[in-house]
Amino acid sequence: MSSTSIVSSPPKLVVANWKMHGSLLRNQQLIEAYLQGLRSITRAEVVVCVPYPYLAQMTDLLSGTSVAWGAQNVAKYEEGAYTGEVGAQMLKDFGATHVIIGHSERSTAYCESDENIAEKFMMAKRYGLTPILCVGETLLEREAGVMERVVGKQLETIIRLFGGEAFANTIVSYEPIWAIGTGLAASSEQAVAMHEFIRHTVATADKTAAGTVKILYGGSVNPQNAVQLLNQKEIDGALVGRCSLDAEQFIKICQAVPENSVI
Ligand code: 13P
Numbered sequence: 001m002s003s004t005s006i007v008s009s010p011p012k013l014v015v016a017n018w019k020m021h022g023s024l025l026r027n028q029q030l031i032e033a034y035l036q037g038l039r040s041i042t043r044a045e046v047v048v049c050v051p052y053p054y055l056a057q058m059t060d061l062l063s064g065t066s067v068a069w070g071a072q073n074v075a076k077y078e079e080g081a082y083t084g085e086v087g088a089q090m091l092k093d094f095g096a097t098h099v100i101i102g103h104s105e106r107s108t109a110y111c112e113s114d115e116n117i118a119e120k121f122m123m124a125k126r127y128g129l130t131p132i133l134c135v136g137e138t139l140l141e142r143e144a145g146v147m148e149r150v151v152g153k154q155l156e157t158i159i160r161l162f163g164g165e166a167f168a169n170t171i172v173s174y175e176p177i178w179a180i181g182t183g184l185a186a187s188s189e190q191a192v193a194m195h196e197f198i199r200h201t202v203a204t205a206d207k208t209a210a211g212t213v214k215i216l217y218g219g220s221v222n223p224q225n226a227v228q229l230l231n232q233k234e235i236d237g238a239l240v241g242r243c244s245l246d247a248e249q250f251i252k253i254c255q256a257v258p259e260n261s262v263i
């Protein structure tokens with residue numbers, strides 16, 4: 001006979017990806033509204049990933065608060081003659097704790113290979129930054145039924161180059177490319193299936209690491225679909241683009257993190 005019980009769920013991570021949006025004034029207003037709205041929320045841990053020039057502003061606005069901040073990319077090199085690149089130590093200098101790696105808007109536009117992304121992932125780790133590795137398939141790949149092969153290859157590149165233990169205490173964000181900025185989020189069934197596949201792939205390489213990696217969902221997350229998505233135990237949080245630019249919507253997404261889960 002099976003029985004169900006209610007347990008308090010662990011907090012979930014909600015990451016804002018501002019992409020190339022913002023100004024000093026708008027950022028200040030947005031962060032003030034975030035902090036105000038987050039006062040009553042204890043279930044969500046929040047990280048804001050901002051364009052590089054605004055990292056200094058985040059140290060001013062967010063130091064001493066519960067909100068952490070980070071960047072949206074990092075160089076695979078430590079330093080040197082790499083015009084336009086920004087190194088991991090530079091992010092650390094401005095208090096960043098997290099960095100998004102391999103977002104499809106970058107990997108497509110700048111032809112980043114999985115190897116390049118793997119090197120950035122390790123560079124972030126070497127400097128004590130938590131990488132948020134984005135993985136996901138195109139619509140064509142989903143329709144062809146090869147989404148697990150595509151996501152598997154993205155993970156396997158890191159495993160092949162650096163071992164499964166590289167995933168310990170990191171973050172993977174499942175971001176189906178067809179769901180980003182389209183208003184069409186993955187269903188919770190689609191997301192859960194891929195999250196299980198991601199954890200299983202990491203576990204096959206390193207069981208301990210698989211127990212500590214957080215797996216987020218990203219792609220058209222809004223206050224409505226967040227309720228369903230964040231209620232899944234396989235989904236450790238959300239990576240939010242458009243709705244993170246509106247404090248009211250972002251706070252509602254944070255509020256969607258459940259207090260309790262039924263097991
Ligand atoms: P949207 O929430 O705007 O779809 O963006 C998702 C995303 O790319 C987060 O990194």
